[in-house]
Amino acid sequence: MNNQCPGCGGLFEHTNGPVHDYMLSSAACWEYYGHILAREYQNPKLFKSSHRFTVDAYALQHPGPLDDRRAFQSVRIHFISLHLIFAYRKTHLDARNALKILSGQSFDPLPGRPLGFKITVKDIFESDSTLHEVEIEKWARCAYEGWSVLKPYAEDVIKKSELL
């Protein structure tokens, strides 16, 4: 347990597996994320209640190189997805539809990155799986609050793109 993930800052064992194209993570962190996704794919109830949070939380915690356009677009739109849910009580389906609209747009680069997060995918993996929905929502809030500096920009985009 001595390999720090360059994205979420969590400590993981060292492994040599694959990682995502532009989201920066350690191989072990990416593998844990795969386990969480599998848990949701195998359970329609969890998929419906948690999958949006899971994808957004992981993307926000693994921003990738700050000069990579795909990386900062990803952080911007996944933040907006969570902002619609947490600040405007939109449904996960609304957030998903917003992502589709936003995916073709271009966004400003990011103002730096959070230094680390209290909850990472490893905490989710190690928590009681019967509490999956509660823990995933906490994780998504943690990722969202870590990037709270993006709120004014998100507000602008939401207004301009008429997402409410």
Ligand SMILES: [Zn+2]
């Ligand atoms: Zn990570």
